[in-house]
Amino acid sequence: MFESQYIKQRIQKAQDIRDMGFNPYRNDALKNISNQDFIQLFEYLKLSSETKDSSKKYSIAGRVKFLRLMGKACFVKIEDETGILQAYLSQNDLGEDFVFIKKTLEVGDIVNIEGYPFVTQTGELSIHTLGFKILTKSIIPLPEKFHGLTDIELRYRQRYLDLIANPNVKEIFKTRSLVVSNIRKFFEEKGFLEVETPMLHPIPGGANAKPFITHHNALDVERYLRIAPELYLKRLIVGGFEAIFEINRNFRNEGMDHSHNPEFTMIEFYWAYKTYEDLIKLTQELFFYLLEKLNLPKQIKHNESIINFENFRVMPYKKALEEIGNIPKEIIEDEDKLRGFLKQNQVKIDTSMNYGKILAEAFDSFVEPKLIDPIFITDYPIDISPLARRNDNKPEIADRFELFIGGKEIANGFSELNDPLDQLERFKEQVRAKDAGDEEAQYMDEDYIWALGYGMPPTAGEGIGIDRLVMLLTDSKTIKDIILFPAMKPVKMNYDDSILQEAKE
Structure with a gap:
């Protein structure tokens, strides 16, 4: 699946979060708006002379799908059930927390952001971050960003990953x-x-x-x-x-x-x-x-x-x-002729089938x-x-x-x-x-x-x-x-649980 070194690196970052006095799997989320509602509510800013409204504070939560670091600032794309919203983070707003974010944050993590709406210079509605916390540290890397999960078998066997990636x-x-x-x-x-x-x-x-x-x-x-x-x-x-x-x-x-x-x-x-x-x-x-x-x-x-x-x-x-x-009526009405017609057209039937079942085989095929x-x-x-x-x-x-x-x-x-x-x-x-x-x-x-x-x-x-x-x-x-977890032929999946066990010990 993935090289063990990347998983070990992520596990170490989870430990780093603990060493800093925080739980990498915390349970104090505050989410009062969905990404979709945020976008709909503040779409007007893209056409307004005012490109921000710092009087409006909202909290969003979701999974990091994209991360771009730029010295003392970064852009993060957060996905929740309703869609993707961009967040802007800067050291000026977050202070030492920004250093912590740069050290520990990765694509796949689930985060909580508080901030206000603004429009970037490129015209994208975003949330200007005033408060940030990692809610869940992801220790297994997602499929390559923006390329989705294309392995059909894996999509069905690991539907949770399919839903994240697609x-x-x-x-x-x-x-x-x-x-x-x-x-x-x-x-x-x-x-x-x-x-x-x-x-x-x-x-x-x-x-x-x-x-x-x-x-x-x-x-x-x-x-x-x-x-x-x-x-x-x-x-x-x-x-x-x-x-x-x-x-x-x-x-x-x-x-x-x-x-x-x-x-x-x-x-x-x-x-x-x-x-x-x-x-x-x-x-x-x-x-x-x-x-x-x-x-x-x-x-x-x-x-x-x-x-x-x-x-x-x-x-x-x-x-x-x-x-x-397109079966002639005289064949349909005669059981023996219908049997012969089906055999001639390579439709499998057997002698135990009654007339009704012979008709059903003809219907299914033709x-x-x-x-x-x-x-x-x-x-x-x-x-x-x-x-x-x-x-x-x-x-x-x-x-x-x-x-x-x-x-x-x-x-x-x-x-x-x-x-x-x-x-x-x-x-x-x-x-x-x-x-x-x-x-x-x-x-x-x-x-x-x-x-x-x-x-x-x-x-x-x-x-x-x-x-x-x-x-x-x-x-x-x-x-x-269209079935979340369809029946699949059993196969041996390449889960290397030893990496997780080693980290726990």
């Missing part, structure tokens, strides 16, 4: 926070109640996925990290709640790529006495709400494409296969990557919709949709299956699939069947992937860019 990364995660906050506000304004359900499940359910398995020592039983909260949330609908949502963390023991992480964030919401068509309208409202709150236009750039949110449309599943996937503008795909095969309500007129399809934007699934919703006997048969089919080797098939949840037996009102439910949504709204190419 200020634009903070903006992505601020946007993520705003997305989550505004989703919560939207549903609360619509009358939905936020609830919490277990993350440790006795039976994995709510989605077709391979679970993480753990062990509860006190009960001496296996438990499963939540793959979806769906079955618990629908139990609450049975219990009498009519509009609920949960912003939840889910865990799926599957592969990782640019759009999949083993733990991820979703919102799931359930709405009694509504249908999947009501959810389609609600979802469009949510997107327009988010665009407005985030000050984003109706057309945004994502992965070299322009996504137009004024082009929401709805299309049935098989029609999408035919018109977007349709999904082309769905750039927002589109709700409806009329999903019932074979791949084990928890969705069967259509009254076409029993082979479900009253279900998925929303695709930018070539990715963003949301999944349907009118819920509330017939306990039909649900029992669907679960039995899943058990048979699991026995045949399908690790992602759902488990039989007898308590959920029993809950449905008491009666669940007609209900519509939906899940929206927040990670993919944030990727979309920030034009991020990989899910690792």
Whole structure:
């Protein structure tokens, strides 16, 4: 990582601070204004005949990102969460403290400065320092100043360093926070109640996925990290709640790529006495709400494409296969012909797959990557919709949709299956699939069947992937860019703790 001599030098400077009677890790910060607010408040000085206002005293705090010493004066650029502000320090103002600063201050240190606003001869608004203290001594050098941290692997493994070195990364995660906050506000304004359900499940359910398995020592039983909260949330609908949502963390023991992480964030919401068509309208409202709150236009750039949110449309599943996937209708409607077509086009399938799964493989390969503008795909095969309500007129399809934007699934919703006997048969089919080797098939949840037996009102439910949504709204190419600490393959990092231990001794 860094040559040990630089770390040893910094550790020695921390000791020098102690020898002078000060704590290099003090806890008496006074910060009464952010850098951004300081700049906005005194921007007028740049256009004023008066280039300073010594009657206004403020205290700022942040990390030193640049340091330029000039004999009896120096300029320091201080960064806080809101941005960078320049500070001017001189021996005339600080006396012997300035000598102390020159000896001990380095890029990376966290400092506290008190002073007044003024404009330098080069026209930069700055703070004229009257009081100064080092709050935290940095003992490991930052990446080369102003060049940022460019090693992608290191950025993800040491996100704290990524945030220090690359200020634009903070903006992505601020946007993520705003997305989550505004989703919560939207549903609360619509009358939905936020609830919490277990993350440790006795039976994995709510989605077709391979679970993480753990062990509860006190009960001496296996438990499963939540793959979806769906079955618990629908139990609450049975219990009498009519509009609920949960912003939840889910865990799926599957592969990782640019759009999949083993733990991820979703919102799931359930709405009694509504249908999947009501959810389609609600979802469009949510997107327009988010665009407005985030000050984003109706057309945004994502992965070299322009996504137009004024082009929401709805299309049935098989029609999408035919018109977007360019698969002839006679092939789509014939299972044997479809199998042959997929094999001919090098799409991997196996003999255990039913017709619905074959259609899904065709959709994933020939349709999904082309769905750039927002589109709700409806009329999903019932074979791949084990928890969705069967259509009254076409029993082979479900009253279900998925929303695709930018070539990715963003949301999944349907009118819920509330017939306990039909649900029992669907679960039995899943058990048979699991026995045949399908690790992602759902488990039989007898308590959920029993809950449905008491009666669940007609209900519509939906899940929206927040990670993919944030990727979309920030034009991020990989899910690792919008998860603070993404899952990574273990590697041996070159931490030389012996240097720190040697200094301590």
